[in-house]
Amino acid sequence: VKEGAEEVDEWFDKLPYVKQKVTKLHFFFHDRFAGKHNITAVRVAHGPDTDKSPTSFGLVFIMDDPLTERMNPTSKELGRAQGLYAFSGQHELSLLMSFNLVFTTGEFNGSTLTVLGRNPAVLHREMPIVGGSGVFRMARGVASAKLRSFNMTTVFMGEVDQAFIQSIEHRANLDTIEIEGIPLIDLSLSHTTDINLLVSEIGNACQNWGFFQVINHGVPLELLEKIKVAAKAFFDQPVEEKRKVKRDEVNAMGYHESEHTKNVRDWKEVFDFLINDPSFLPASPETEDDEIRTLSNQWPETPPQFREVCQTYAREVEKLGYKLLELISLSLGLPSNRLNGYFEDHTTMMRLNHYPPCPFPELALGVGRHKDAGALTIVAQDDIGGLQVRRKSDEVWVPVKPTPNALVINVGDTIQVWSNEAYESVEHRVVVNSERERFSIPVFFFPSHYVMVKPLEELVNEGSPPKYKPYNFGKFFVARNRSDYKKLEVQNIQISDFKII
Numbered sequence: 001v002k003e004g005a006e007e008v009d010e011w012f013d014k015l016p017y018v019k020q021k022v023t024k025l026h027f028f029f030h031d032r033f034a035g036k037h038n039i040t041a042v043r044v045a046h047g048p049d050t051d052k053s054p055t056s057f058g059l060v061f062i063m064d065d066p067l068t069e070r071m072n073p074t075s076k077e078l079g080r081a082q083g084l085y086a087f088s089g090q091h092e093l094s095l096l097m098s099f100n101l102v103f104t105t106g107e108f109n110g111s112t113l114t115v116l117g118r119n120p121a122v123l124h125r126e127m128p129i130v131g132g133s134g135v136f137r138m139a140r141g142v143a144s145a146k147l148r149s150f151n152m153t154t155v156f157m158g159e160v161d162q163a164f165i166q167s168i169e170h171r172a173n174l175d176t177i178e179i180e181g182i183p184l185i186d187l188s189l190s191h192t193t194d195i196n197l198l199v200s201e202i203g204n205a206c207q208n209w210g211f212f213q214v215i216n217h218g219v220p221l222e223l224l225e226k227i228k229v230a231a232k233a234f235f236d237q238p239v240e241e242k243r244k245v246k247r248d249e250v251n252a253m254g255y256h257e258s259e260h261t262k263n264v265r266d267w268k269e270v271f272d273f274l275i276n277d278p279s280f281l282p283a284s285p286e287t288e289d290d291e292i293r294t295l296s297n298q299w300p301e302t303p304p305q306f307r308e309v310c311q312t313y314a315r316e317v318e319k320l321g322y323k324l325l326e327l328i329s330l331s332l333g334l335p336s337n338r339l340n341g342y343f344e345d346h347t348t349m350m351r352l353n354h355y356p357p358c359p360f361p362e363l364a365l366g367v368g369r370h371k372d373a374g375a376l377t378i379v380a381q382d383d384i385g386g387l388q389v390r391r392k393s394d395e396v397w398v399p400v401k402p403t404p405n406a407l408v409i410n411v412g413d414t415i416q417v418w419s420n421e422a423y424e425s426v427e428h429r430v431v432v433n434s435e436r437e438r439f440s441i442p443v444f445f446f447p448s449h450y451v452m453v454k455p456l457e458e459l460v461n462e463g464s465p466p467k468y469k470p471y472n473f474g475k476f477f478v479a480r481n482r483s484d485y486k487k488l489e490v491q492n493i494q495i496s497d498f499k500i501i
């Protein structure tokens with residue numbers, strides 16, 4: 001067709017004498033809206049409550065998506081789909097699509113078709129073609145779209161799939177709630193004469209919450225800053241670099257990007273290492289198998305200071321761990337060093353967690369609900385927030401408010417058993433958001449693998465009999481970890497399996 005104002009007039013003059021023509025076009029449309037590279041659609045606007053809406057109501061994307069000849073995204077490009085889509089359903093997933101198909105090759109080069117319609121994001125969608133330009137002047141028609149593959153290849157998370165989707169009852173409520181949070185305890189009190197005051201604060205926090213935050217904890221604040229910088233620098237590297245220290249079922253230490261909690265994949269990537277390198281664990285959970293496996297760390301070559309900062313930080317947190325174990329022992333009415341012996345060959349592990357922004361924070365979790373299997377966990381977190389604790393009194397999910405310079409402490413399963421349930425290991429999880437990445441650094445205090453965990457003798461008597469059968473820590477731990485790597489069909493082992501009813 002000839003372009004230009006007069007040419008268009010001429011074209012109109014001839015219009016009564018030409019026949020309508022049917023053209024069928026077929027191509028593949030690639031919309032990449034998540035990931036770090038090759039993004040073709042960007043989030044440009046959202047409403048005040050979009051993140052809380054299960055249908056992302058109010059969200060707007062602008063796209064410039066390639067149209068290709070074949071399904072393979074690297075096959076010949078025929079044109080682009082340029083325009084926007086807006087999440088316009090309050091009660092169901094429904095997109096308003098408004099875009100131009102801009103053809104860039106062959107006989108249609110330079111011509112466009114305009115699509116304006118509703119996309120209910122089901123398998124088959126039908127949208128009106130409301131006009132066109134060039135060879136498609138006065139076009140009318142129907143765009144039939146069919147979903148062929150939903151593989152958002154996000155460079156940092158691998159493939160996004162159903163594995164991330166939580167069942168409805170476990171999805172996050174992203175409303176910001178102002179409720180009484182976990183206690184904040186000032187550990188500088190341990191230097192005063194009245195240590196009993198501190199001991200009772202710790203005891204109350206363990207009993208009522210299973211979670212608390214501490215300030216003046218003795219871990220140097222500049223080290224806390226350094227470890228956060230090191231974590232970011234490590235995760236900021238290309239995935240190929242991180243995979244050089246990838247963990248596997250034989251060596252469980254190193255980088256990992258597809259951990260599962262309760263058989264749903266977590267929206268996170270992690271780096272794990274042992275404070276005692278090497279450490280020892282049973283080779284298998286089978287009771288008759290007494291083979292012991294050596295676990296050792298894998299350190300990346302970059303970032304340069306990474307290893308040193310990690311190890312220095314871990315040693316400082318280890319000191320705090322012993323201090324807390326002593327305060328907890330005292331709070332149970334036991335000698336301060338009562339628990340220390342269980343940690344002679346401890347298998348304590350430190351983890352760097354990175355939670356990238358998640359395009360569907362209402363469906364996925366950074367870490368699914370779980371209880372920590374060890375004795376004690378000490379977590380450093382940044383200022384983003386996301387950790388939530390299931391409050392014992394009413395089972396409401398309570399956010400752990402990021403507090404400057406504080407560390408988050410929680411009691412794990414092992415202390416629940418030692419204390420014969422005076423202190424319970426509380427369920428917690430991490431919610432993600434679509435805007436900002438989050439980092440957290442837990443240190444999990446695990447006893448020596450050969451420790452038989454059971455209620456402490458001093459805490460049981462005729463009136464309060466032991467609530468758990470003894471179990472071997474290493475065997476329990478190895479059995480629990482099996483589900484980290486893959487989706488199991490059954491619920492994994494829990495301390496409740498050792499409960500005496």
Ligand SMILES: O=C(O)CCC(=O)C(=O)O
Nearest residue numbers: 353367381387430440442
């Ligand atoms: O990221 C956090 O704040 C806590 C993570 C956690 O609970 C865990 O890794 O066990």
Ligand SMILES: [Fe+2]
Nearest residue numbers: 370371372428
């Ligand atoms: Fe945890």
